[in-house]
Amino acid sequence: METANTERKKVIFSAIQPSGTITLGNYLGALKNWIHLQDEYSCIFALADLHTITVRQDPAKFRHNVLEAYALLLACGIDTEKSPFFIQSQVCTHAQLAWILNCYTQFGELQRMTQFKDKSAKHADNVNAGLFTYPSLMAADILLYQADLVPVGADQKQHLELSRNIAERFNGLYSPTFTIPDAYIPKQGARIMSLKDPTKKMSKSDENVNGYVAVLDKPDDIMRKFKRAITDSEACVRSAEGKDGVNNLMGIYSCVTGLTNEQIEKEFEGKGYGDFKIAVGEAVVEHLRPIQERYADYSKNKDYLEKCYTDGAQKAFSISNRTLSKVMKKVGFIPKAF
Ligand code: TYM
Numbered sequence: 001m002e003t004a005n006t007e008r009k010k011v012i013f014s015a016i017q018p019s020g021t022i023t024l025g026n027y028l029g030a031l032k033n034w035i036h037l038q039d040e041y042s043c044i045f046a047l048a049d050l051h052t053i054t055v056r057q058d059p060a061k062f063r064h065n066v067l068e069a070y071a072l073l074l075a076c077g078i079d080t081e082k083s084p085f086f087i088q089s090q091v092c093t094h095a096q097l098a099w100i101l102n103c104y105t106q107f108g109e110l111q112r113m114t115q116f117k118d119k120s121a122k123h124a125d126n127v128n129a130g131l132f133t134y135p136s137l138m139a140a141d142i143l144l145y146q147a148d149l150v151p152v153g154a155d156q157k158q159h160l161e162l163s164r165n166i167a168e169r170f171n172g173l174y175s176p177t178f179t180i181p182d183a184y185i186p187k188q189g190a191r192i193m194s195l196k197d198p199t200k201k202m203s204k205s206d207e208n209v210n211g212y213v214a215v216l217d218k219p220d221d222i223m224r225k226f227k228r229a230i231t232d233s234e235a236c237v238r239s240a241e242g243k244d245g246v247n248n249l250m251g252i253y254s255c256v257t258g259l260t261n262e263q264i265e266k267e268f269e270g271k272g273y274g275d276f277k278i279a280v281g282e283a284v285v286e287h288l289r290p291i292q293e294r295y296a297d298y299s300k301n302k303d304y305l306e307k308c309y310t311d312g313a314q315k316a317f318s319i320s321n322r323t324l325s326k327v328m329k330k331v332g333f334i335p336k337a338f
Contacts, residue, residue: 011179012037013147015046015088015138018069019055024213024284025202027076028189028255029153035077037151037184043083044145044316045073050088050095051138054131055123070305072215075294084319086312088141093320097140098133100327104170105136109162115155122205139163144320146179154190155201157183174330178323189255195229198244216292219285226281227274237268237276246273253280256287 014034016026037043049066066087078085088094110116110132120127130137138159142150143166150160160183167178192202194211202212210225217225231245239247239261250264259267268276298305329335 009040009042010148011146012041012043012149012151012184013045013142013145013181014151015048015051015141016069016073017052018047018049018066019052019057019204020061020065021204021212021214022069022072022216023192023202023204024215024252025153025192027215028192028252029155029186030151031073031076032189032255033151033184033186034083037149038077038079038082041149044147044319045078045083045085046091046141046316047073047087048138048141051134054128054134055119056126067302067305068299070309071298072291072295074298074305074308075291076215080308080312084312084315085308086316087309090309090313091316091320093144093317093324094137094140097144097320097324097327098137100331101136101139101143101166101170102133104173105133105139105162105166109165110135113162114158135159135162136166139166142181143167143178144323145316146323147181148179149184150181151184151186153192153201154185157185170327177326177330188251192252193244193248195225195245195248198230198248213284215288216295217288219289222285222288223278223281226277226284229277229280231273231277235272237271237273238265249276249280253283256283 012034014030016022016030022031034043034045047066047069049062052062052065070085070087073085074080113135116132116134119131123131139162142160142163150156150163152160160181164180167180171177171180194200194202194206194208195213196206196208196211200206200211204212204214206212210228213222213225226249229245229249231249232243234243234246237246237250239250250261253259253264254261268279
């Protein structure tokens with residue numbers, strides 16, 4: 001006799017900001033994982049556009065960036081039949097729960113966030129309250145879907161820990177309401193570093209465009225950036241402490257080829273950094289080529305994009321509203337009669 005499989009698939013939630021360029025760091029640290037997890041888990045993905053306005057945006061560019069990011073993520077392999085994929089601002093439960101969670105988050109906790117410290121130093125003329133309370137919105141994103149796992153790069157670990165603390169606090173004050181989420185951080189690619197300063201993470205806000213590779217960069221640009229990547233004076237392709245530039249390039253090569261560090265060291269035994277950098281560049285170009293081709297198709301099809309994000313928002317609303325209603329009831333709000 002067949003037994004019914006009643007085990008609930010674990011839930012995965014993750015999001016990315018549509019703030020212009022999506023970098024190889026975003027892709028290897030987070031997106032690539034999202035795609036692989038879709039069969040095994042119940043996945044929900046979002047473009048975190050509410051987070052993006054913590055930094056001033058030009059309205060027309062912002063609209064363009066959101067649609068570009070949506071098309072690009074589909075091109076990376078998000079399958080909207082399996083995984084609802086929506087735009088955060090189109091699902092009102094996020095802002096609502098974020099407000100409630102703000103009231104269960106301490107000033108001191110938010111003040112300790114390294115990203116807040118970095119960003120407020122970078123945008124000293126606009127240290128707005130949204131930048132400060134950004135982690136409670138991120139907690140709302142995750143907790144609304146009762147996520148078990150959150151695939152992110154290492155830079156988001158601190159925000160994840162705060163989300164857990166907020167969830168535990170709320171559960172403790174009332175009764176179990178939120179699933180406590182775990183970060184899902186890849187072994188390789190968790191922290192892709194700048195090609196120009198490998199002690200800093202690769203970031204689209206890098207003033208030097210040669211520091212980061214964008215997923216939509218042209219092959220010639222990708223090759224140029226890798227050829228100019230900072231290495232060291234040892235001229236030996238091996239992974240070791242202090243060899244930040246080489247470690248970073250090996251990490252990238254490993255992510256796109258699936259080779260281990262030992263295999264990479266063997267492949268480049270007796271060869272110089274010139275050959276190595278060209279090989280990394282070519283492997284990245286080949287890895288990104290099919291994504292760029294699919295992106296070109298999706299980005300032309302605005303009706304299809306609209307259908308996908310509308311459908312995603314409807315599904316996301318229906319799931320997240322269940323959690324929000326529970327939370328509101330527990331806090332003591334009067335139930336809505338309409
Ligand atoms: P964002 O948009 O800055 O980055 C998206 C994802 O890319 C990862 N990442 C990197 N990974 C490795 N190396 C790098 N150099 C690198 N740069 C970025 C990030 O860790 C992230 O996983 N606050 C989030 C977006 C967000 C979110 C959420 C994420 C909003 N709500 C809920 C998870 C769950 C952010 O700004 O990511």
